[in-house]
Amino acid sequence: MEYKFINPEYIDSVSSGDSSIIIEIAKLFEEQVPEMLNEMKILFGQKKYYDLGLLAHKAKSSVAIMGMAGLAQMLKTFELQAKESLETEKYRSYIDRFDKETSEAIRELGHLVSTLQKP
Numbered sequence: 422m423e424y425k426f427i428n429p430e431y432i433d434s435v436s437s438g439d440s441s442i443i444i445e446i447a448k449l450f451e452e453q454v455p456e457m458l459n460e461m462k463i464l465f466g467q468k469k470y471y472d473l474g475l476l477a478h479k480a481k482s483s484v485a486i487m488g489m490a491g492l493a494q495m496l497k498t499f500e501l502q503a504k505e506s507l508e509t510e511k512y513r514s515y516i517d518r519f520d521k522e523t524s525e526a527i528r529e530l531g532h533l534v535s536t537l538q539k540p
Contacts, residue, residue, distance in 0.1 A: 426526040428488025429533055435486055440537040446486060447530040453483055454523045461516050473512065474503030480519065487530070492522050 436442035457480050464473040481496035499515040502508050 422529070422532050424529050424533070426487075426489060426492075426522055427529045427533065428490075431488030432486070432533075443537060444534050447534050450483060450487060450523075450530060451527050454527060457483070458516070458520055458523070461519065465512055465516060470503045470506045470509065470512075474500045474505075477503055477515075484523065484526070487526055489522065489526060492519065495519075 432443055432446070436446065457476060460476055461473060461480075464470075464476060477496045477500035481493050481500060484496065485493040495515060495518060499512070503512065
């Protein structure tokens with residue numbers, strides 16, 4: 422499978438090639454992403470932009486460990502803008518991109534994990 426969203430080599434390097442660590446971080450990512458996405462939508466709807474910036478920072482760390490450098494960079498921009506309530510018209514597109522790319526990443530991680538669990 423060609424991975425377009427996650428970077429298996431990077432994940433392998435941060436886990437020192439330990440399959441059980443890769444499986445665990447994939448599971449955590451799969452659990453955390455929907456919660457973060459839901460919270461982003463709520464904070465955006467409530468116009469709690471500073472809190473949204475803090476959440477973007479947290480999300481950035483999660484996607485960075487998956488080797489998703491482009492999304493991590495976008496989340497850094499989102500974090501800095503949201504903490505200052507700048508360019509608020511862009512926030513919806515940032516949240517939509519986070520949703521799309523993390524959904525694809527979860528699908529790819531499922532494939533990666535299944536290859537690691539084969540005997």
